[in-house]
Amino acid sequence: MELGLSEEQEMLKTSARDFLQKECPKQLVRQLDESDTGYSSELWQKMAKLGWTGLVFPEKYGGSGGSFLDLIVLLEEMGHNILPGPFFSTVVLGGLTVLAAGSEEQKKDILPKIASGDMLLTLALTEPSARYDAPSVKTKAVAGTDGHVINGTKLFIPDANVADYILCVARTKKGKNPEDGITIFLVNAKSPGVKGTLLKTLARDKQCEVVFDNVSVPQSNILGKPDQGWPTVKDTLQKATVAKCAEMVGGAQAALEMAVQYAKDRVQFNRPIGSFQAIQHYCANMVTDVDGARFITYKAAWKVNEGLPSDMDVAIAKAWTSEACGRVTLLAHQIFGAIGFTMDHDIHLYYRRAKAGEIMFGDGDFQRAIVAQELGL
Amino acid sequence: MDFRFSDREEAFRTEVEDFIKKELPAGWTEKNIYWPGGYGTLSEFEEANPHIEQFRHQLAERSWLNISWPKEYGGAGRTNIEQAIFHERMSYYRAPGGEVATLIGGPTIMLFGSDEMKKEWLPKIARGEARFWLAYSEPNAGSDLASIQTRAVEDGDDLIINGQKIWSTAAHVSHYAWMIARTDPNAAPHRGITLLIVDNQSPGVTIRPLTNICGSQSFNEVFFDNVVVPKKNIVGEKNRGWYYVMVALDFERLVIPIGGFKRTFEEITQYTKETKHNGQSLSQNPLIRNKLAEMAVEIEVAYMFFWQTAWMLDKGLVPNIEASVLKLFTTQLSQKLANTGMQVMGHYGPLERESKWASLRGRVQAGYLDCISALVGAGTSEIQRNIIAMRGLGLPRA
Ligand SMILES: Cc1cc2nc3c(=O)[nH]c(=O)nc-3n(C[C@H](O)[C@H](O)[C@H](O)COP(=O)(O)OP(=O)(O)OC[C@H]3O[C@@H](n4cnc5c(N)ncnc54)[C@H](O)[C@@H]3O)c2cc1C
Ligand SMILES: Cc1cc2nc3c(=O)[nH]c(=O)nc-3n(C[C@H](O)[C@H](O)[C@H](O)COP(=O)(O)OP(=O)(O)OC[C@H]3O[C@@H](n4cnc5c(N)ncnc54)[C@H](O)[C@@H]3O)c2cc1C
Numbered sequence: 001m002e003l004g005l006s007e008e009q010e011m012l013k014t015s016a017r018d019f020l021q022k023e024c025p026k027q028l029v030r031q032l033d034e035s036d037t038g039y040s041s042e043l044w045q046k047m048a049k050l051g052w053t054g055l056v057f058p059e060k061y062g063g064s065g066g067s068f069l070d071l072i073v074l075l076e077e078m079g080h081n082i083l084p085g086p087f088f089s090t091v092v093l094g095g096l097t098v099l100a101a102g103s104e105e106q107k108k109d110i111l112p113k114i115a116s117g118d119m120l121l122t123l124a125l126t127e128p129s130a131r132y133d134a135p136s137v138k139t140k141a142v143a144g145t146d147g148h149v150i151n152g153t154k155l156f157i158p159d160a161n162v163a164d165y166i167l168c169v170a171r172t173k174k175g176k177n178p179e180d181g182i183t184i185f186l187v188n189a190k191s192p193g194v195k196g197t198l199l200k201t202l203a204r205d206k207q208c209e210v211v212f213d214n215v216s217v218p219q220s221n222i223l224g225k226p227d228q229g230w231p232t233v234k235d236t237l238q239k240a241t242v243a244k245c246a247e248m249v250g251g252a253q254a255a256l257e258m259a260v261q262y263a264k265d266r267v268q269f270n271r272p273i274g275s276f277q278a279i280q281h282y283c284a285n286m287v288t289d290v291d292g293a294r295f296i297t298y299k300a301a302w303k304v305n306e307g308l309p310s311d312m313d314v315a316i317a318k319a320w321t322s323e324a325c326g327r328v329t330l331l332a333h334q335i336f337g338a339i340g341f342t343m344d345h346d347i348h349l350y351y352r353r354a355k356a357g358e359i360m361f362g363d364g365d366f367q368r369a370i371v372a373q374e375l376g377l
Numbered sequence: 378m379d380f381r382f383s384d385r386e387e388a389f390r391t392e393v394e395d396f397i398k399k400e401l402p403a404g405w406t407e408k409n410i411y412w413p414g415g416y417g418t419l420s421e422f423e424e425a426n427p428h429i430e431q432f433r434h435q436l437a438e439r440s441w442l443n444i445s446w447p448k449e450y451g452g453a454g455r456t457n458i459e460q461a462i463f464h465e466r467m468s469y470y471r472a473p474g475g476e477v478a479t480l481i482g483g484p485t486i487m488l489f490g491s492d493e494m495k496k497e498w499l500p501k502i503a504r505g506e507a508r509f510w511l512a513y514s515e516p517n518a519g520s521d522l523a524s525i526q527t528r529a530v531e532d533g534d535d536l537i538i539n540g541q542k543i544w545s546t547a548a549h550v551s552h553y554a555w556m557i558a559r560t561d562p563n564a565a566p567h568r569g570i571t572l573l574i575v576d577n578q579s580p581g582v583t584i585r586p587l588t589n590i591c592g593s594q595s596f597n598e599v600f601f602d603n604v605v606v607p608k609k610n611i612v613g614e615k616n617r618g619w620y621y622v623m624v625a626l627d628f629e630r631l632v633i634p635i636g637g638f639k640r641t642f643e644e645i646t647q648y649t650k651e652t653k654h655n656g657q658s659l660s661q662n663p664l665i666r667n668k669l670a671e672m673a674v675e676i677e678v679a680y681m682f683f684w685q686t687a688w689m690l691d692k693g694l695v696p697n698i699e700a701s702v703l704k705l706f707t708t709q710l711s712q713k714l715a716n717t718g719m720q721v722m723g724h725y726g727p728l729e730r731e732s733k734w735a736s737l738r739g740r741v742q743a744g745y746l747d748c749i750s751a752l753v754g755a756g757t758s759e760i761q762r763n764i765i766a767m768r769g770l771g772l773p774r775a
Contacts, residue, residue: 001386001458002379003688069378260770275773277759280766287765288702295681302380316674368670369663375646375673377660 039085054115062112079250094121101224413637414711415747451503469636572618698769
């Protein structure tokens, strides 16, 4: 058993924290949150130059051959600085799916472009039912003479407003088993019939409604095996769920650090509020939640990284992290008093992100249903 | 990062498990009502069972009472992860083994004792021949431990002890008191305290049982009336006992019966599968599934804290915030698990084990009482939070 980060991971962590602090101050975060694109192409290019967009791709696809765990370390720091933008969509939802299921040709075409910062991707899975399971995939793709024609509405699709390609999860066959007959299509976002609408959300994360209205997709744009796309989607969901946990852990850690600093600085009744036991105990509860979330997230990430069966571990990590990080950011608010209730203060940015993260890929109740099943109940 | 056990660790885990399965009396794990984190039911059951001494003796023969100690002191010279693996398996089977001398006193002597003291005590502890009880608390000194009044006055080569201790777990079945006493009444409260070892058989020691809410005698009150103790029984330096005890308490907070949580949870889970309401097993009820899943999640998080502290020890770090977090988290878990068990069992939950209707031999009803002790003993939850906030986060004192 070896529970520490490697030297390289420690370096990645520190350099990521320094870079983001310098290049993505909270002022920029707010600007991007309010903008329609939700990201800065200048910052994106800088991250690409640092090798972040290609971190997990093999060198032959223009990446630096890092592991999934390396990516988790990076995502934790992105969460710590609440970096806005389509990194998660492009690299985790899009890139990892292409890497896992794409043909050699598709990989050679797409991955180097992601790595160089020239292409943005996202995954369109959820629909108005807002669920992450196979039966909920109702969007239809019908085979014609020249490829498929897709019809349907996808909802809560992150960063579809800026994505160059959308991986659309569609039903190509109806059968007894809902996991059968699902195909992943690589859809150019500019294709005729694709219409995206940005949704305004609590966290200002860029979620979209994407309507596919008779969208034609050539045969060559099928990712992986036709009708057998669900295992790939599931695999991506696993990775994305852990990756989301890592972002949330980073955010909760930041909220804790901010609250502790404030508690040391803010004086009431002639003493720093951090000397009041009520505040101290809030902080202690926060540490317990953040550390627990981090340890359990890294365990799940390690399992995924090793390719071990990880349904249970991922569900446990998400169930715990979702709720723990919500508690932490709420307590941080309590410690900040009225100043935290203003738009000027940064803490609300974390509080919002924590809620968005909790919902994404299933909240505590959803994950516990999986845990119960895995327990054999 | 690698959460897998190494080959060596895996082999040791198997060896421990095989040993436990072979040597524990038949039905032990099922019959034992010991609750994870509880202090209240443990000693009653152990005292009543003649196999315990034999089992402990076998552990000692294997040097398993102190797995991470160097061989020269009677240990097995293994890592702290291996020691944690041992405790995990032992607690899973509710096997008797660890106690104050091996888990708390010994490690502290190893750090602060003179060479002479190490030579005298460590092998004895490793052989299981010197069992300690913790003589810290007094009627007016619980959380505020530095306010103890028990006095130790120098008299030639000896110290003379007068005073009273309370909540003394297992004092009646131990050999020695691991005690703090005041040696300098004029110094600041925590600078005049000395740590020493006192023989239970010394004239002037009186042990009176207290009955706990589980109905058993797990703790006592103990009176010291002009008790003579040789000075060589002082651990480390005189008047510096407070600092040693702070470290000893960190060791104490690492003693978590982590496997016991898993085992008990498995039994409750099994119960829900076997119990039917209106023809449907309880485990099909979404509310019950959610409750049980919540426990599974928390147990897994607790395991992470557990391995983390063992790993830190192997890296040469002394967990202190981590020890407090582990203690705080698992003792709350103990309470939640007991409550979940009660909710799942409904009317059957509160039945005592004598009842023919009792499920799981009344373990959950006993646990529901016993789990309270964990939130108080070894420093209350509030004190753990104080430690995390002040020692860990550097928040200012009031
Ligand atoms: C929406 C809103 C509307 C408001 N409207 C008005 C208004 O109309 N008029 C008006 O006058 N004020 C108003 N207030 C101000 C409000 O009364 C204060 O915010 C509140 O009294 C707390 O003060 P503070 O924000 O300075 O926080 P602080 O006093 O700095 O407190 C920060 C944290 O420290 C804790 N703390 C402080 N002292 C202690 C202590 N002794 N023991 C334990 N913990 C302590 C607090 O509980 C809090 O968690 C409003 C505030 C809000 C959020
Ligand atoms: C089953 C059991 C076994 C025990 N075994 C032993 C043993 O073997 N040897 C031994 O020496 N002792 C033993 N103890 C004693 C134990 O260490 C003390 O009970 C514990 O430290 C609390 O002290 P107290 O009971 O005097 O409570 P108090 O200190 O009076 O505390 C009462 C309440 O006030 C709170 N409180 C006190 N101070 C603070 C503070 N500064 N900040 C916030 N809240 C505070 C506490 O958290 C608690 O909620 C045992 C206790 C139990 C329950």
